[in-house]
Amino acid sequence: xxxxxxxxxxxxxxxxxxxxxxQNKPIAYPAKGQSQNQQAQDDGQCYGWARSSTGVDxxxxxxxxxxxxxxxxxxxxxxxxxxxxxxxxxxxNGSDGARTGAAVGMVAGGVRARQQRRAQNESAQAQHAxxxxxxxxxxxxxxxxxxxxxx
Numbered sequence: 001x002x003x004x005x006x007x008x009x010x011x012x013x014x015x016x017x018x019x020x021x022x023q024n025k026p027i028a029y030p031a032k033g034q035s036q037n038q039q040a041q042d043d044g045q046c047y048g049w050a051r052s053s054t055g056v057d058x059x060x061x062x063x064x065x066x067x068x069x070x071x072x073x074x075x076x077x078x079x080x081x082x083x084x085x086x087x088x089x090x091x092x093n094g095s096d097g098a099r100t101g102a103a104v105g106m107v108a109g110g111v112r113a114r115q116q117r118r119a120q121n122e123s124a125q126a127q128h129a130x131x132x133x134x135x136x137x138x139x140x141x142x143x144x145x146x147x148x149x150x151x
Contacts, residue, residue: 025058026140032147039148046142056135061128 030039051057140150 026150028143028148031149042146050138054135054138
């Protein structure tokens with residue numbers, strides 16, 4: 001269990017770092033002496049070009065990836081866990097074992113449901129970060145093509 005927890009914490013930290021990087025607009029330095037007005041014009045044109053060429057609008061994605069919250073229900077994990085626990089407990093110890101097995105199975109099913117929801121949220125966040133990264137790579141390419149250094 002400790003290895004699983006460590007792997008989860010490492011993946012969460014990596015995901016947060018990727019998300020923070022992907023959501024930050026690259027900084028453009030006017031390497032060829034472009035004026036502020038020219039840079040503002042180039043910035044707007046490259047933003048529009050990146051949006052049309054990638055189909056991504058960062059302004060529409062500013063809220064982050066939607067996260068599933070609330071109780072983890074709906075996947076049937078609790079019901080399957082309770083049924084399996086009741087069968088195993090009933091075979092081993094009769095009706096008392098079935099009740100105990102059902103309770104333990106329901107708790108185990110809830111754990112599986114929460115793990116599944118957490119994995120879905122991480123996947124949605126990674127996809128969101130990747131989409132923004134695609135947009136900002138296109139934006140950066142456009143700005144570099146106009147003579148800016150991008151970081």
